[in-house]
Amino acid sequence: MKKLFRLVSVIVSSLALLLVLTACGSKPLADQNVVTRAKQSNTITWGVKADTKLFGLMDVKNSQIKGFEVDMAKALTKQILGPKGKADFVQVTSSTRMPLLKNGNIDAIMATMTITPERLKQVDFSRSYFDAGQSLLVKNGSPIKNVKDLNKNGATVLGVVGSNSVQNVAKFAPKAKVLQLSDYAQAMTALKSGQGEALTTDNGILAGMSVENPGYHLAGGAFTKEPYGIAINKNQPEFKHDLNHALTKVEQSGQYNRILKKWFGNVPGLNYKEMER
Incomplete structure (x- = not known):
């Protein structure tokens, strides 16, 4: 009987532990x-x-x-x-x-x-x-020297979906038109093809894009703080x-x-x- 009691105790303990582990595992990741x-x-x-x-x-x-x-x-x-x-x-x-x-x-x-x-x-x-700080990337020789220039003639600025950069542009250049792309590679392609006059995001990101794409430079310095x-x-x-x-x-x-x-x-x-x- 003692052996049977110990066996039952072990089984009950094991089942209890299994239930606990199952409960933990059922939690969403x-x-x-x-x-x-x-x-x-x-x-x-x-x-x-x-x-x-x-x-x-x-x-x-x-x-x-x-x-x-x-x-x-x-x-x-x-x-x-x-x-x-x-x-x-x-x-x-x-x-x-x-x-x-x-x-x-x-x-x-x-x-x-x-x-x-x-x-x-x-x-x-x-x-x-x-x-970081938000800035603009433009083609060499562009008349856009800073974010306020985007207001002139309703310039089109390119951004990326899900980034807060586009919302910031609306504050600093409310007359600018905005075109949002799915990622930075597409945004850069759009800038090169003339779909927009400037591409906006944080200066660190734009620095990488300027290195990768000779003929384009950062304009106007940072106009926001983006930690x-x-x-x-x-x-x-x-x-x-x-x-x-x-x-x-x-x-x-x-x-x-x-x-x-x-x-x-x-x-x-x-x-x-x-x-x-």
């Missing part, structure tokens, strides 16, 4: 504790751009995404999970990054995403890791703390400045020293 899951898999999954030179661009030679944000994500991953921690990358655009995060397909967005009050209603952000933050789902306070702590460590070690110099040190007209931390 976006609601699960990211830090716990990351430590179990030794992996953090990041949503990054693959069409934005200097920040995140697909290398067609080896099908790897490379850029400032990719290197930063790798550095932060190792700070959080240790030297053997693995950073996985999922390609996102300005319009797909939020749904992918909300569905739990990625743990964090590090994709030139500006911290705004509207976005803070939907997600949480780390502190800023890159202090980039790492977006995560709500109710992840432990993950937010770990990200901010890791960012501080990367900055204090000098690694941040080394990564910054690697990607922005040779961009004409951009003083990367002003961005150092």
Whole structure:
């Protein structure tokens, strides 16, 4: 009887444990504790751009995404999970990054995403890791010298769906027409084909586009402040703390400045020293 009682106890305990594990597993991915899951898999999954030179661009030679944000994500991953921690990358655009995060397909967005009050209603952000400012990219010889020139003759300005840049243009140049494209590659093609007189987004992104497309330059300097933050789902306070702590460590070690110099040190007209931390 004692043996039977012990056997029944073991079975009951096992069933109880199974029910607990099943209940945890039934939680939607976006609601699960990211830090716990990351430590179990030794992996953090990041949503990054693959069409934005200097920040995140697909290398067609080896099908790897490379850029400032990719290197930063790798550095932060190792700070959080240790030297053997693995950073996985999922390609996102300005319009797909939020749904992918909300569905739990990625743990964090590090994709030139500006911290705004509207976005803070939907997600949480780390502190800023890159202090950008919105600017304009125009063809050499263009009469557009600053954002106010877009008001003249109802110039058409090109932007990207899901970016807050288009809304900002409406504030500074309300008479300008706006054409939104799905990504920066299409926006640049539209600028080259004359579908618009200027392309607008953050200066760091435009710097990469100017390097990649000789004959185009940044005009008028930055007319807004656009601090980039790492977006995560709500109710992840432990993950937010770990990200901010890791960012501080990367900055204090000098690694941040080394990564910054690697990607922005040779961009004409951009003083990367002003961005150092």
